[in-house]
Amino acid sequence: MKKFWAWLALFAGLLYFALPLIGMTEFSLKMRRGEYSFDAYAKVLADPRFQETFTYSVGMAIVTILFGVFLIVPTAYWVRLKLPRLRPFIEFVTLLPLIIPAIVIVFGYIRLYNTSSWLPLTGSATGTNLLLMFGYATLAMPYMYRAVDTGLRTIDVTTLTEAAQSLGAGWFTILSRIILPNVLVAVLSGAFLTFAIVLGEFTMAALLNRPAFGPFMQLLGANRAYEPAALAVIAFGITWGCMALIQIVSRFAPKAQSQPH
Amino acid sequence: MTNSAPAAQDRTRARLPLHWLGVVPFLLFVLLFLVLPTMNIVIGAFRNPAGEFTLQNIRNLFTPSIMAAYWISIRISLASALLGCLIGFAVAAAITMGGLPRWIRSPMLTFSGVASNFAGVPLAFAFIATLGPIGLVTVFLRTNLGIDLRSLGFNLLSFWGLTVTYLFFQIPLMILIITPALDGLKREWREAASILGATGFQYWRMVALPILFPSLLGTFALLFANSFGAVATAIALTGSSLSIVPILLFAQIRGDVLGDPHLGYALAFGMIVVTGIANTIYIWLRARSERWQK
Numbered sequence: 001m002k003k004f005w006a007w008l009a010l011f012a013g014l015l016y017f018a019l020p021l022i023g024m025t026e027f028s029l030k031m032r033r034g035e036y037s038f039d040a041y042a043k044v045l046a047d048p049r050f051q052e053t054f055t056y057s058v059g060m061a062i063v064t065i066l067f068g069v070f071l072i073v074p075t076a077y078w079v080r081l082k083l084p085r086l087r088p089f090i091e092f093v094t095l096l097p098l099i100i101p102a103i104v105i106v107f108g109y110i111r112l113y114n115t116s117s118w119l120p121l122t123g124s125a126t127g128t129n130l131l132l133m134f135g136y137a138t139l140a141m142p143y144m145y146r147a148v149d150t151g152l153r154t155i156d157v158t159t160l161t162e163a164a165q166s167l168g169a170g171w172f173t174i175l176s177r178i179i180l181p182n183v184l185v186a187v188l189s190g191a192f193l194t195f196a197i198v199l200g201e202f203t204m205a206a207l208l209n210r211p212a213f214g215p216f217m218q219l220l221g222a223n224r225a226y227e228p229a230a231l232a233v234i235a236f237g238i239t240w241g242c243m244a245l246i247q248i249v250s251r252f253a254p255k256a257q258s259q260p261h
Numbered sequence: 262m263t264n265s266a267p268a269a270q271d272r273t274r275a276r277l278p279l280h281w282l283g284v285v286p287f288l289l290f291v292l293l294f295l296v297l298p299t300m301n302i303v304i305g306a307f308r309n310p311a312g313e314f315t316l317q318n319i320r321n322l323f324t325p326s327i328m329a330a331y332w333i334s335i336r337i338s339l340a341s342a343l344l345g346c347l348i349g350f351a352v353a354a355a356i357t358m359g360g361l362p363r364w365i366r367s368p369m370l371t372f373s374g375v376a377s378n379f380a381g382v383p384l385a386f387a388f389i390a391t392l393g394p395i396g397l398v399t400v401f402l403r404t405n406l407g408i409d410l411r412s413l414g415f416n417l418l419s420f421w422g423l424t425v426t427y428l429f430f431q432i433p434l435m436i437l438i439i440t441p442a443l444d445g446l447k448r449e450w451r452e453a454a455s456i457l458g459a460t461g462f463q464y465w466r467m468v469a470l471p472i473l474f475p476s477l478l479g480t481f482a483l484l485f486a487n488s489f490g491a492v493a494t495a496i497a498l499t500g501s502s503l504s505i506v507p508i509l510l511f512a513q514i515r516g517d518v519l520g521d522p523h524l525g526y527a528l529a530f531g532m533i534v535v536t537g538i539a540n541t542i543y544i545w546l547r548a549r550s551e552r553w554q555k
Contacts, residue, residue: 006359009351010369013432016348017376019398020384020429023391071287078283086284092544093291098483099540100299101490103507104529107514108298111305134294193378200381202493207514217382218497221389228386235383236375243375 028229040230057213061198064136094145140194151186196242305526318527341427342484349435373433385497442476479546486539
């Protein structure tokens, strides 16, 4: 009896998740009347705006990841090493972007960094790109910090630091050649998740008026019938790819050791 | 002794401020790109265009059209959070303790990770292709079973349409969060209960659910906030035909449709208050529930 309900729950769940995926795939193949074809995909991929916005968003994702790594890894390391009592506070701060909706944050950016403010970032394209990158880094912060902090938990930060210091290493060497390689798997998990988030992000890019992939998808959705379904399949593939990469790199993660302290 | 004491004191005095310097870049970033922008909105909500303190912006929220937007937003969030919790719990229970083959569990969790991140514009496209006017399911039901969803009152651009769509990321999030909690239910508790003569129903009502309750309610709050702040899915799905709070705010930021920029501040402030309350409940309850998962 219990098994019956379990199968029923699983089956109902699978049906609900499978239908939209089948629906979008089938719809994306229907552009040519009466037969299945890849016309919608060919049309989307050949669209110069697709290439531009996709390249833009991939570039933004890479810059965001680099910035996030440079900001989060030293901070998480330093807090674990020197300021353990600050950890709950820092952890709470990194969760704030989950509490404050992205649309509110970007609204604040527009009001705070407009052309007549003390730091007129929205005045130029480069400045706006920078602002958008900071916004993405904020959105990714909860995931990035959590991933890196989990990675740091599996290594003995204090011993590694003292060993490196007694061999004459400076802070830069310790971070780049001792700590980073040790938490690389965790950093990569955070990076792939950041990539997935940035690539599909709509609200911030749209309101800051940047030519990103998210607003392009929305624009196409408002004007076309079949191409959006093809885009949805591509976007789902990218999300799936990022998650698969996280699973793959996690296999190489060191197992959490039981630490005496 | 007398020589070393001042030296040690000197060292701590010289070192203490340096420790704090290590987190300054992070705190500066958070201040500039998270705290100050949010404070700007909150303060703006209590100011008139001349910069004086006022409660008029907040009072202006209590007009029928804005209240209606908040009300439908809250209803969609409540419904999708409640259904997300129930269905997610059922699926999580099925894969953890339902006696299903073991190999199902891992792919199901991986898929949940993917689906919980498959939100925004593409998700809306997927549902338009499935439940829209010429979507897969709509057409199938109409031609094969003679059921016309539209004449039954179902419309993707409505309360139920949005709720059904949001469930696509709500259910997997619930599965991801509640599965570890279900794993944390110890076999001994169930055995102890049944030795004392408890039925399966009594075990759930008096042992398992009270232990899981903080996790359940906490996840419910998280899911609520999750759908309350969702902008992209709603805009891609409905254009701007459905007046929910995020869409209203989006239009306001774009083009000042309310005619009063400070009403936009108040609208955003209202969102922070609602998601803030939901998430405070979540964080508080998560800390409580972790006590049982040692």
